[in-house]
Amino acid sequence: MLCGNWAAEKTSCTEYISERRFLTCVNGRCSFFMWFELEFDARSKSVINGLLRRLKNKDDEHFAEMIKGNDIYREFYKDDSLRRRRKSRSGNILL
Incomplete structure (x- = not known):
């Protein structure tokens, strides 16, 4: 109905x-x-699905690179903030 x-x-x-x-x-x-x-005919389906899989794999790779870059960024600034804290405790000016 x-x-x-x-x-x-x-x-x-x-x-x-x-x-x-x-x-x-x-x-x-x-x-x-x-x-x-x-x-779509069988050939078109095959081509489209192959392209979609490749696109998904590229997206997955890009996402993994972003996560890796974010981890490197956090580690760098974590180390930088530790250095700044050590300098401030020793009497140097903290920027």
């Missing part, structure tokens, strides 16, 4: 059905579902 509301256009984001648009109930109250675009 359909609820009488407008359909919303959404995009699938699964590995097997990537970037394919569909229509569904805007409120999610009824079972209306209809593909908005034709299905």
